[in-house]
Amino acid sequence: MYKKLLLLLLFFKCFAGFAETIRTDVLVVGGGASGVAAAIQSARSKIKTILIEPGPWLGGSMTSGGMCILEGNRTLASGIYAEFKNHIRELYKPRLGYDTTTNAPLVFEPYTGAAILKRITDTVKNLTVKMNTPFTAVKKDGTGWEITIMQSGKAVTIKAKLVVDATELGDVAAAAGVLLTAGFDSRTDTKEELAPQNATNQIQDISYLAILKDYGRGIDRTIPQPAGYDATQYACLNNADIKKMLASAKLPNDKYLINWSDCANQYPITSDDLNPENREATFKKAKLRTLGLIYYLQTRLGFKNLGLTDDFKTTDHLPYLPLIRENRRAAGMVRMVLDDIYTPYTRGSQLYRTSIAVGDALPGQHYSIPGAPHINYPPFPAYSIPLGAVVVKEQENLLVTEKAMSVTHLVNSSISYPSVQMTLGQGVGATAAYCIFFETTTKNLKPRIIQGEILDFKGMLMPFADIKTTDRDYRAIQQIGATGLLQGIQKPNGNSARVLFMPDSVVHTAEIKPFLNEIYSRAFLWFNKEKPGELFTIGNLLSYISEMTLRDPKNLQDGIQKTWKTYYKFTTGFDATRPVTRREFAVLANRFFNPFARKVDMSGKFIN
Structure with missing residues (x-):
């Protein structure tokens, strides 16, 4: 029993x-x-x-x-x-x-x-x-x-x-015991010219944001005075145009996002303050900084009609978590540095070829503590995010996003932006799916297969602002761009720089010759024989395709000419003597000799 x-x-x-x-x-x-x-x-x-x-x-x-x-x-x-x-x-x-x-x-x-x-x-x-x-x-x-x-x-x-x-x-x-670093990297470490000489553990301030609502003239929504309130902390707002600041952050339904810098609701920290044992105390102090700001706004600056909304079901009506701009970064298979953004095509590594997402956000410099280094960024271009930056180096089958990515401090200040991270997440999901589908691990990733899955779901690899996902030639242009055969063109505008494909501009022989010679052994012979001029023509492209694919030149030209507008939907007329446009080149190159099919390693180098 x-x-x-x-x-x-x-x-x-x-x-x-x-x-x-x-x-x-x-x-x-x-x-x-x-x-x-x-x-x-x-x-x-x-x-x-x-x-x-x-x-x-x-x-x-x-x-x-x-x-x-x-x-x-x-x-x-x-x-x-x-x-x-x-x-x-x-x-x-x-x-x-x-x-x-x-x-x-x-x-x-x-x-x-x-x-x-x-x-x-x-x-x-x-x-x-x-x-x-x-x-x-x-x-x-x-x-x-x-x-x-x-x-x-x-x-x-x-x-x-x-x-x-x-x-x-x-x-x-x-x-999981991953090696993590935090704060400013030294110039010696990253080789970034804009990095400070010495490393520090200073990271960007956190902020408890607030959503305020205009409850109407004559309504008093003043909150109780917060613990430890010190009005002098907010004195820099006395000469500020508060109405203009509110108008610039207006939300639907007469609400306003309070995300103000300097003496407002930023709270300075180091990475140690975000350790698990210190977070609760750190977040409490950051909350009091924001509550003090709201109290100052209501009592000293005369905005009693502005009050906290009930958007967040918290006792103080502040968000569920603070805005955290930075923390510790993991050691990945590659580390993304500023040069991967400013000069992606001229580096020894060609990380853009392994891109799984794009970013276009200005780097933040949210430091309220005196003495923090201020970086004078040149106009900041849009960029590609490499696959290796989300792959942990020492731990199989662990991918990282948000602030833990393998990037430098100066890159993190842009890449951690929420809309950039949502774009990145899609690439990370495709990477995870690759490992499961092919029954392999993160040690055996094949960038081109992962990129193909991302493009299947209308993701983006190259940050071409002038080629939308709805463009009929979107995939071909993305794939050719990811090889570097036709490079993006940076166009500075103020403190940022758009990256353009410029599909209607013509192709110069000098821009494509080095690439074609690098990856196709017979290209060198073709260039010596044909000797194309400064501008690459449609005839040059068809001749090159014929050489690479062993197609009959006349049949090839006749076939493409017949389908020029019906199948390819090109808007300009067919003329073999005319310089080929970047759009035409991308579409035909992608179809007939498909350089995107060439495998690359995690550094972006071609694999023979």
Whole structure:
């Protein structure tokens, strides 16, 4: 009898233990901008995916953190970010005054952004989303991982083949023992001319943002005086044009985003302040800084009619988390530096060839502490984000996003922007799906296959502002751009620089000859024989295609001439003596000798 009872108890214990283990292919930890996009893409690539988020909302900084005016990637919206952006604009466009022009910042109320992300994830097959679910432990399991989560007050183990650390602070990477660095890198270390001579542990300030609403003249919404309030901390606002500052951050429904610099709601920190044991105290002080600002605005500057909204269901009505601009960065398979942004085509490594996303956000320099280095960036170009920057070097099947990416401090100040991170998340999701589909690990990634999956879902590899995802030749131009055969052209405008493809400009022989000679052995012979002029003609291109593909020259020309406008939809007439445009060259090169098919390694070098 006792033996039977003991066996029964053991059975139930084993069954219970089995029931507390969940298995999945991909686990994304953190439902911020990058995490939600990574989970969506992984699942859409037909991979079983779980997304866990410790808070009540999806979206991270741009929803739970209140950063709901997005200027980054305004002209580079693609894939999942474009989907999110379109949902926002469709919702708000009936509102009087809502700006839906292409290059306008994306503006929304935080809870609206969170609701739209939930609506999108609810429709994605192969995706399970678990809200209010923190993780508590990380353990390596062969090439996969075991992650312990808290679900309904109980510890549950998730066994995943691959994990994406999309937490705000790189907590999974830290728990897994990944080498992490923080603060300003030294010039000696990164070889960046703009880096300071010496490294420091100073990182950008955090900010508790606030959403205020105009409750109307005569309404007093003054909050109680916060603990430790010091009016002198906000004295720099006495001569500021507050009405102008409010107008520049206006949200729908008479609301305003308070994300002010200098003496306002920035709170200076070092990376040590964001360690798990210090976070609660640090965040409390940052909250008091923002509450003090609101109290000052109401009592000293005369805006009693402005009060906190109930957008966030917190006791103080501030966001669920602060806006964190920077923390510790992981050691990845490659490290992205400023030269990969300013001079991507002239470096020893050609990381743009491994791109999985694009970014177009000005680097932030949010330091309220005196003495922090100020970087005089030249006009900042749009850029490609390399695959190796999200792949942890020493840990298999662990990908990192948000602030934990393998970039330098000077790159991080742009790349951590929420809309850039959402664009990046799609590339990370495609990378995760590649590992599962091909039953391999992050040590054996093939950039071209991953990039093909990203393009299948209207993602973007090259930051060409003048070639939209709706362009009929979008894929061909993206693929040719990712080889470097035709390079993007930087056009400075103020403190930024757009990168253009310029599809209607003509191709110069000098720009394509070095590339063709590098990757095609017979190209050298062709150039010596044909001796094309300064401008590469349509006839030159057809002759080159004939040489590379062994097609009959006359049949090739006759076939292309007949289909020039019907199949290829070129708008200019066919004339073999005319200089070929960059669009025409990209489309025909991509079709007939397809340089994108040439494999590249993680540094962007071609593999023979």
